[in-house]
Amino acid sequence: MSDILRLSKFSKPRRIVTGGKGLWALSIVGVRRVFKDLPSLVNGLAGLFDVMYWNFGFKDAVEICGEFIGKFKKPLLSISGMTRRSWFTRLKYSFILNYRMSTYEWKDVMNFIDMVKNRRNSKTSVEVFDLVDERTRVFNHVEDHVKLMLSIALPGFLPPFEGRYVSSSYYSFIPVENLMEGDLVIHHFPRFDLRKLDKIADVIAHVADLRAVHYAKLVLKVNKIESLDFREFTRKLL
Amino acid sequence: MRVLVLPGGGAKGFALLGVLKALEECEMDPDVMVGVSIGALIAVGYSIVGDANRLIEISEILSRKVGSILPSFNTKSRFFRFIASIYVSTFSQVMSLERRMKLLKPHLEDLKFEDLKKKVVMISTDLKSGEMVIHETGSVYKALISTMSIPGIFPSVEMNDSVLCDGGVLTNLPIDVALRYDPDEVIAIRMKSSSSFELRNAVDMMEMVDRTRRSNLENLSIRSSPVDITVVDLQLDDVGLLDFKEGVKLIDVGYSKAIEILKAS
Numbered sequence: 357m358s359d360i361l362r363l364s365k366f367s368k369p370r371r372i373v374t375g376g377k378g379l380w381a382l383s384i385v386g387v388r389r390v391f392k393d394l395p396s397l398v399n400g401l402a403g404l405f406d407v408m409y410w411n412f413g414f415k416d417a418v419e420i421c422g423e424f425i426g427k428f429k430k431p432l433l434s435i436s437g438m439t440r441r442s443w444f445t446r447l448k449y450s451f452i453l454n455y456r457m458s459t460y461e462w463k464d465v466m467n468f469i470d471m472v473k474n475r476r477n478s479k480t481s482v483e484v485f486d487l488v489d490e491r492t493r494v495f496n497h498v499e500d501h502v503k504l505m506l507s508i509a510l511p512g513f514l515p516p517f518e519g520r521y522v523s524s525s526y527y528s529f530i531p532v533e534n535l536m537e538g539d540l541v542i543h544h545f546p547r548f549d550l551r552k553l554d555k556i557a558d559v560i561a562h563v564a565d566l567r568a569v570h571y572a573k574l575v576l577k578v579n580k581i582e583s584l585d586f587r588e589f590t591r592k593l594l
Numbered sequence: 595m596r597v598l599v600l601p602g603g604g605a606k607g608f609a610l611l612g613v614l615k616a617l618e619e620c621e622m623d624p625d626v627m628v629g630v631s632i633g634a635l636i637a638v639g640y641s642i643v644g645d646a647n648r649l650i651e652i653s654e655i656l657s658r659k660v661g662s663i664l665p666s667f668n669t670k671s672r673f674f675r676f677i678a679s680i681y682v683s684t685f686s687q688v689m690s691l692e693r694r695m696k697l698l699k700p701h702l703e704d705l706k707f708e709d710l711k712k713k714v715v716m717i718s719t720d721l722k723s724g725e726m727v728i729h730e731t732g733s734v735y736k737a738l739i740s741t742m743s744i745p746g747i748f749p750s751v752e753m754n755d756s757v758l759c760d761g762g763v764l765t766n767l768p769i770d771v772a773l774r775y776d777p778d779e780v781i782a783i784r785m786k787s788s789s790s791f792e793l794r795n796a797v798d799m800m801e802m803v804d805r806t807r808r809s810n811l812e813n814l815s816i817r818s819s820p821v822d823i824t825v826v827d828l829q830l831d832d833v834g835l836l837d838f839k840e841g842v843k844l845i846d847v848g849y850s851k852a853i854e855i856l857k858a859s
Contacts, residue, residue, distance in 0.1 A: 443683060443684065446682070446683035447679065447680065447683040447684075450678075450679035450680075450682055450683050451679045452796070453795065453796040453797050453800075454675040454676075454678065454679050454795055454796075454797055455672075455675065455795055456795055456796065457793075457795060457796055457799065458796060485803055485806075487793065487799065487802060487803075490802065490806045491806070511796055511799050511800055511803065512796040512799075512800070516799070522799065522803070526800065526803055527803050527806070527807055528807070548721070548722060548723065548724045549722040549723060553686075553721065553750075553757075554686065555682065555683060555684065555685060555686055556681065556682035556683075556685060556686060556687065556688070556746045557682040557683050559686075559721075559745045559746050559750070559759075560682065560745065560746050562721065562745075563721075563745045563746075563759075563763050564800065564804070566719065566721070566724045566763060566764065567763065567764065567804065567807060568807070569724060570724065570764045570765075571807050571810075571811055574811065574814065575814065578814055578818045
């Protein structure tokens with residue numbers, strides 16, 4: 357733990373900031389092993405985990421996330437750029453993205469939403485992209501099922517929450533626009549050199565990730581915000 | 595030293611020719627031109643020809659020829675989206691490199707950056723590292739086809755250990771590159787889109803997020819610059835990315851907007 361804190365140059369972080377597109381956001385599972393009590397600013401599936409963490413504890417949160425990923429494995433792997441897709445899979449998602457707002461509807465994830473219905477925790481803040489005002493926003497003082505829906509509204513996966521909010525993970529990969537003093541940013545950016553770009557659809561998805569990560573890095577650099585690479589984090593942890 | 599930053603934008607790049615003409619009239623010739631995609635091509639053209647009006651004449655002739663090579667699409671139509679869905683899932687590129695460059699290749703193939711009358715710098719993106727690549731020495735042609743390779747439309751270019759594509763993927767307004775030349779003055783041209791955006795599907799939604807990010811990134815680069823930046827904002831909505839026949843109309847738009855801003859600055 358002390359090694360990790362030395363790495364980040366923070367002796368006492370006040371909040372952890374993490375997230376990511378698709379499965380990359382699950383770095384929060386490792387982060388929560390260390391920073392058990394700190395509040396968080398998250399996006400993407402990190403929001404799903406964190407809401408469950410504060411409601412049911414670490415072990416159950418891992419289990420629930422596992423169940424969620426198991427149910428939506430193929431689209432989540434695809435969103436994360438972690439799989440080589442077949443021609444049929446590429447075609448299917450291309451049609452969905454071109455003709456619909458999302459692959460799934462809210463009713464498909466209702467059992468996860470119901471788990472935290474009408475509950476509240478003040479520790480998780482969720483960053484989203486507001487399609488109406490065209491900017492990022494943070495939600496903290498809302499019920500947990502709302503935080504959950506805001507987190508998993510990944511563009512193309514589920515519809516925008518209330519028709520206007522999607523996860524900011526497509527925009528900047530991790531939350532970078534709503535940081536404050538004492539934030540410890542932990543990022544888990546993909547290894548781009550390992551990807552196979554077979555078809556135009558793969559290139560387009562790859563470029564979207566490059567843009568989001570580039571933006572996140574630039575915002576952190578310009579604002580002189582210290583951040584920690586999750587790979588380095590886990591290396592120290594182990 | 596005056597550095598001019600020329601962004602990409604496909605056929606909308608014709609507006610940049612109008613800006614060059616305005617700069618000449620205001621006796622504000624750039625010492626260095628940093629170009630992305632079509633902006634890089636215009637920078638090379640201006641460096642060779644050395645006269646904005648002559649470059650406009652040549653570009654008008656070329657646009658008619660290029661317009662007959664490049665197809666013009668209504669990208670919002672349902673039929674286009676149907677074809678596009680099949681195409682992007684099946685093929686690795688829309689257009690071949692040879693076809694795209696057949697007009698320019700004979701003139702540029704042997705040209706080196708060192709031969710250019712004015713200093714030109716180009717930006718491309720390495721798809722493998724996700725980093726920006728700066729071209730300022732060696733083959734102009736290779737650098738050009740790299741910076742102009744719009745992902746998904748044109749094939750990427752393998753160079754050394756990199757896989758290069760359009761510089762605009764990461765930044766369409768590389769002010770940080772302009773600052774490397776220790777300028778007294780930076781003039782940056784920014785292409786803006788209209789604020790209204792109809793969200794009909796997930797692709798529209800992603801385009802909107804992309805557009806906001808690009809705009810915020812450009813604002814961030816301008817704000818964080820230690821040197822004052824003269825920004826020429828061009829509102830160019832009526833011309834599509836590959837609509838080179840229509841693009842010619844934008845020369846006057848670029849000229850009048852640039853004259854207005856440069857005379858005021």
